[in-house]
Amino acid sequence: MRSTLLRDGSHIRDERCDLPIRCGLGDGRGRLAHRGGGSMKVVTASILYDLVECPKRVSLDAFGEASRRDETNAFVRLMWERGTLFEGTTVAALRVPFVDLSNAADTERESLTLQAMTSGAPLIYGGRISMGDLLGHPDLLRKEPEGYVPGDIKCGHGKEAAADGENGKPKLSYAVQLACYVEILERLGRAAGRRAFVLDIEGKDVEYDFVDSPAGRNLWRVYEKAVAAARSILYGGTDPLPAYCGACKLCHWHSFCLEELTAADDLTLIAGLHRRDRDAMRESIPSIAAFAALDPETFVKGKKTAFAGIGADRLRALHARAVLLKRPDPKPYLRKPVRLEVFPLELFFDVEVDPLRDICYVHGILERRDGDCDNERYVAFFARDITPAAERDAFAAALAYFARRPDAAIYHYSKYERSTYRRLQRKYSDVCSRKEVDRLFDPTRATDLYGDVVLKATEWPTRDRSIKSLARYLGFAWRDPQPSGAASVAWYDSRCTHRSEELKQRILDYNADDCRATRIVLDGIRSLAPA
Numbered sequence: 071m072r073s074t075l076l077r078d079g080s081h082i083r084d085e086r087c088d089l090p091i092r093c094g095l096g097d098g099r100g101r102l103a104h105r106g107g108g109s110m111k112v113v114t115a116s117i118l119y120d121l122v123e124c125p126k127r128v129s130l131d132a133f134g135e136a137s138r139r140d141e142t143n144a145f146v147r148l149m150w151e152r153g154t155l156f157e158g159t160t161v162a163a164l165r166v167p168f169v170d171l172s173n174a175a176d177t178e179r180e181s182l183t184l185q186a187m188t189s190g191a192p193l194i195y196g197g198r199i200s201m202g203d204l205l206g207h208p209d210l211l212r213k214e215p216e217g218y219v220p221g222d223i224k225c226g227h228g229k230e231a232a233a234d235g236e237n238g239k240p241k242l243s244y245a246v247q248l249a250c251y252v253e254i255l256e257r258l259g260r261a262a263g264r265r266a267f268v269l270d271i272e273g274k275d276v277e278y279d280f281v282d283s284p285a286g287r288n289l290w291r292v293y294e295k296a297v298a299a300a301r302s303i304l305y306g307g308t309d310p311l312p313a314y315c316g317a318c319k320l321c322h323w324h325s326f327c328l329e330e331l332t333a334a335d336d337l338t339l340i341a342g343l344h345r346r347d348r349d350a351m352r353e354s355i356p357s358i359a360a361f362a363a364l365d366p367e368t369f370v371k372g373k374k375t376a377f378a379g380i381g382a383d384r385l386r387a388l389h390a391r392a393v394l395l396k397r398p399d400p401k402p403y404l405r406k407p408v409r410l411e412v413f414p415l416e417l418f419f420d421v422e423v424d425p426l427r428d429i430c431y432v433h434g435i436l437e438r439r440d441g442d443c444d445n446e447r448y449v450a451f452f453a454r455d456i457t458p459a460a461e462r463d464a465f466a467a468a469l470a471y472f473a474r475r476p477d478a479a480i481y482h483y484s485k486y487e488r489s490t491y492r493r494l495q496r497k498y499s500d501v502c503s504r505k506e507v508d509r510l511f512d513p514t515r516a517t518d519l520y521g522d523v524v525l526k527a528t529e530w531p532t533r534d535r536s537i538k539s540l541a542r543y544l545g546f547a548w549r550d551p552q553p554s555g556a557a558s559v560a561w562y563d564s565r566c567t568h569r570s571e572e573l574k575q576r577i578l579d580y581n582a583d584d585c586r587a588t589r590i591v592l593d594g595i596r597s598l599a600p601a
Contacts, residue, residue: 113300115206115247121296121303122243123317125310129303130323139322145556146320148563152426156225157209160269161195168210172196187211187218187260194218201257203301208251210269217262220251221269225426228268228276240278242292244268248278249293264290271428313345314338314533320556335359340391341534347388350377361392390601391529400531402543404600408527410517410592413479415439417472418588420482421490422581424559429453429461430490431562432577433468436585443589448582452574456566462498465491469502472510480516483537483588487511488518519591528595541587544594548583550576 111132121128161168169191171182176198183197194211208220222244230238248266255261264280280290302308312327314336321327331339335357337348354369354376355361366389369376375385394400415437422432433451451467453460472480482488488511495507510516517523524535532539538553550557558580565573 111304112200112203112205113250113297113304115208115250117300117304118246118250118293118296119243121300122246122292124313124315124321125299125303126312126327127321127323128300129309130326132304133309134323134326138326140325142322143320143556145554145560146322148560149426152563153225156271156426157223160223164193164195166193168193168195170195171198183211184258187213199251199254199258201254204250204254204257204297206247206251206254212267214262217260218255219262219265219267220248220255221267222247223269225271227272228270228274240289242289245278245280245289246293246296249280249290250297252280253293271426311348312336313348315344316534316536319554337361337392339533340388340395341530341532342391343388347377347380350379358392358395361389362396364389394529394531397531402528402530402594402598404527404595404598405529406527407600408523408595410523410596411479412441413477415475415478416441416589416592417475417478417480418482418585418592419480419487420581420584420588421487422555422558422562422577423490424562427456429456430465430494431456431461432558432581433464434578434581434585435468435471436582436589438589446586446589448578448585450578450581452578458497461494462501465494465498466501469506469510478515480510481519481588481592482516483518483591484520485518488516519588519595523595524591528598529601537584537587537591540594541590544590546583546587546590548580548587550580550583553580553583 117128117131120131161170161172169186171179171186172195174182174196179196179198180200183194183199186194186197190213192213195209196207197211198205198207199211200206206220209223210221211218212221224244228244229240248268249264252261252264252266256264266278266280268274268276268278270276278289280293281287299308303310312323312330314328314331315338318324318327330336337343337351337355337358338345340358340361351361355364366385369385370382373382375382377385380388390405394403416439418436418438420432420434421430422434423430431453435449437447437449439445449471451464451471453464472478488507491507491510492504495502495504513522520535520537524530524540530540530543532543558577561573561577561580564570565577
C-alpha cells in the first residue's frame with residue numbers, strides 16, 4: 071500500500087471534533103483499481119477503508135465529476151509523503167531478508183507475488199494479490215508454517231486510543247483492509263489463518279485476530295458487510311447519501327457534499343446526529359425542518375424510541391437542537407446550570423502535536439489576571455527541533471511553568487491535553503510522575519470545557535461543537551487565513567526543513583489564537599442564559 075489518506079482513526083484532535091486523520095498507507099488512494107488495463111471494477115482494500123468512514127466517498131470516487139473535487143489539501147499531500155517515507159524507514163529496519171516487489175510494474179507484480187509465495191519466501195514486501203473481484207496490495211506477507219499472514223505498515227497507532235491513553239480496540243478501517251487480504255489468501259489457498267498484523271508508528275507489531283476472540287469475529291462480520299456494501303455501490307447502482315462528520319473537513323469532496331447536505335436540510339447537520347441515526351430516522355423525518363416541527367414524544371416508547379440505536383433522552387436532545395437551528399434568531403443556551411468559578415489567574419492551555427513524528431512541539435498558555443483581557447499574556451514552550459531531547463525540554467519547561475502557579479485555574483478544550491501529557495510522562499518519566507500529571511488536571515483546578523461543559527450543559531446553533539465553530543459563532547477570528555491543527559503540522563514540517571523563524575511565528579500565532587478561542591468560549595458560556 072503506497073499512499074497516506076487522512077480520514078479515519080489516528081486523530082490529531084478526535085475529542086474536539088477537529089481533525090480526524092487517517093495515518094495508514096492505501097492502495098490507489100481510494101481510486102477504483104482496474105485489472106490489467108481492463109474495465110472491470112474491483113473492490114480494493116483501500117475502497118473498504120474509505121467505506122468504513124464514508125460510503126459516499128466510494129461512490130463519488132467511482133462515478134463523481136472530477137471537476138467538482140476540491141483541490142487536494144496541502145496537509146493531505148504532506149501525509150502522503152510522510153506515509154511513504156515512514157514505510158521506507160520501517161522496511162529498511164526489518165531484520166529478516168525479504169523479497170522486494172515494491173518497484174515492480176503492476177502487470178507483473180501479482181505473478182511475482184505468487185511465485186515468491188510458491189518458493190516459500192519468508193517475507194514479501196510490496197506484493198499484489200487478487201481473487202475474483204477482490205484486490206489488495208498488502209505491505210507485507212509473512213511466512214508462517216501454515217501459510218502467509220498479511221500485514222500493513224501504518225504511520226498511526228495500531229489500535230484506537232483508550233480513555234487512559236493506552237491502545238484499545240482494533241480500528242475498523244484497518245480491520246477491513248486486513249480482512250480483505252486474508253480472504254484473498256484463503257481463496258488462493260495461501261492463508262495461515264484469519265490473522266493479520268499492523269506495524270505501527272511506535273514500532274509495535276499489533277495483531278488483528280479474526281477468529282479467536284468475540285471482537286475478532288465481529289470484525290470479520292463488519293468486513294463482510296463492508297464488501298457487500300462496496301459491491302452494491304460499484305455494481306448495483308446504489309448511491310449512498312452524504313453525511314456530515316468531522317472526517318469531511320479534509321476530504322476532496324467536502325464542498326460538493328456540504329452543498330448537497332445544506333440543500334437537503336440534512337439531519338446530519340445537527341450536531342451529534344450521525345449517519346446511522348439519519349438513516350434510521352429519514353423515512354419518518356426527512357429534514358431538520360420536519361424534525362423541528364414535530365413532537366418527539368410521538369416516537370418515544372418508554373426509554374426507547376421507534377428508531378434503532380436512539381434512546382428517548384437522546385431523541386429529545388437532538389430535537390431541541392433541530393428546533394434551535396430553525397429559529398429565526400437562534401441563540402445558544404444552558405440546558406442545566408454550570409459552575410465556573412472565577413479565579414484571580416486563569417490559564418488557557420493548548421498543545422500542538424505532529425502525530426507522524428509523534429512529537430508535541432508547542433505548549434501554549436494564555437494568562438488572564440482578574441478577568442482583564444486587555445492585559446492578557448501568551449507564553450509558549452516550543453520544541454526547538456524534532457529530537458526527543460527538544461520535546462522533553464519543552465515538556466519540562468511547561469510543567470515547571472504550571473508548578474509556579476499552583477493556584478491558577480486551567481482551561482482546555484477536550485481531553486487531548488491530558489492524554490498528551492500522560493503520553494509525554496510515559497516517554498519522559500524522569501521529568502515527572504503520573505501523579506503529578508493527574509494533579510495538574512485535577513477537576514478542582516482544570517476544566518475540560520468541551521467534555522465537561524459544552525457537551526453536558528450547553529446547546530449551540532452550529533453544525534458541530536468544535537472550538538473553531540463555537541469561537542467563530544461568538545465573533546472570534548483567527549489571524550491566519552487557514553487556521554487548523556492540520557495546517558500547523560504542515561507549517562511545522564516545513565519549519566523543520568527550512569528552520570524558518572517566520573514559520574515558527576506563524577505556528578505560535580495560531581496556537582495563541584487557539585488559546586484565545588478557549589477564553590472566548592469560556593466567557594461565552596458564562597454569559598449564556600438557561601433554556
